[in-house]
Amino acid sequence: METLANLESFVRSAETGSFSAAARLLALTPAAVSRNVAMLERNTGVRLFQRSTRKLSLTEAGEGFLASIGGNLEALQAAIRAVSSDRGEPAGLLKVSLAPTFGIGHVLPLLPAFLARYPLIRPEWHFENRQVDLIAEGYDAAIGGGFELTPGVISRKLAAADIVAVASPVYLAGRALPATPADLLGHTGIVMRGIRTGRIRQWVMRDEAGQEANAVLNENIILNDPAAMREAALLGLGVTLLVLPDVVTQIQRGELVRLLPDWHADAGPISLYYPSRTLMPAKTRVFIDFVMAAFGG
Template sequence: MRNLQGLTSFLEAASAGSFTAAAARLDLSPAAVSKNVMKLEAELGVRLFNRHTRRIHLTPEGQAFAEQARAALRALDDALAGVRESQAEPSGRVRISVGVSFGRLHVMPALPGLLARFPRLEIELTLDNRNIDLVAEGYDIGIRGGRVRDSSLVSRRVCALPLLLVASPDYLARRGTPRAAADLAAHDCIGVRFASGQAASWKLRPAPGEPAQEWLPPARLWVSDPEAPLGLVRAGAGILQVGLHHAAADLQAGRLVPVLPGLLAPDTREIHLHYPHRQFLSPRVRVVVDELLAHFATIEALHWRPAGWAEG
């Protein structure tokens, strides 16, 4: 294929959602971008966009072509970068997608040192709690909690992801300490509902030794990020389910205490760093992967466990 200008215009327009925005990125006029895309459509013999007054939308054929074209261009970029960087330090842009809380607390602090050590690197960090398609959206690295099911990804374990219920000593002194899961109905619970609309359930046993059940917290307050309301919990607002790594400092300092620790079912989820399978991993991506994993290994909060903690 020789129409690389048309391909570039098409991919930028597909990403931006308009010819005008694509033109600004490419330093071209909107008319030139539209003309380039029309030439590409003529060459392929297929319509790539449905045009509207102010917006454009990919056709099914355009969507499929965009995904394949991005993968092909990234493979070409990796090949070129590999040749350049085999004799030089890693250079170029690395796109990372990570959840908001984990990115803010544990990824962003690593970036100044990383960029200082590798001055030719560029990092594009996206903080977003939604599920992403790493390959289709053009990310080099994704960091997420849960269970990675996509076999097309290389997955590197960062740490376990234990969950626990926490409250402040002041709240429990005022409202009493729950002794059974059913007691939660009389308490102020804080629930997490992600941007997708899915609510995070609490996996509790009704009594010691009984099978665990999924509980939706009887919450009057819902948030979209599990770490964000920790300040409210410290101030005595109620009971929250949170990742142990988020609450570690508060638990160690006594600002928070576990609630129903013997009834919360152990969780088998983990935090993973993952990236697409490639025959040749770009040096710029490899160095960021290695540096981040080394950084995560030094963070006490990601690996600390309270006394008597039993992993699932």
């Protein structure tokens, strides 16, 4: 019995004339599409494509096979969608990795509404400062920043990750506010040592005119977690550099003050990551749709 993935890869490659174009339609890698087609050829014992570095064309046997599948593939896909709908609501364990500060502050508050809509889903959410291997570790999705897009993983942007300088009103009392990133050296610094690199994180800030300047803090307090850095700043221990979504609530409440308001560093986007699959579980699909809608995506 031939798999649907192999048949889909063959039909879309034939229609587009390219493994790469078929991969984009199927949310797979070109290598995966090529592998599926090769498996189909091996299982049938027939060469379906003539391959060259510049062109992909059907053999005579491939043309006949495509004609015989034709609408049957669409009917099969429709049947699968129908039977999936008949099984009822999305259900099962939803394993998600989340960056702790952003996850707790911005994603966890979405959970009551999500569970009210999908009560048969059981969340297993891991709050961790690391890049997980979605496929090898069995995660349905991950939310964070700076993930390397390995083959088979899709990324969708949730929010910009602008790095800003903040301190508490208690710390700033009686101190001169910095006018440029260089002035940060005149303050007590709360810095982060990267878990993966073991080095102190350094940032280059940019203003609205496009000017750049190094933002160097004194290494008075060294921590390895953004939530701890935010708490240290709230305690009035010094100035720190954090992702704006992690401190925006505290800034709005007046618990933290954004220093150098015209300056920020770019840490890349905070994104939702998930494995590309021909048949995505309903629990994962509705989670992706729910989160993207919540963030305006």
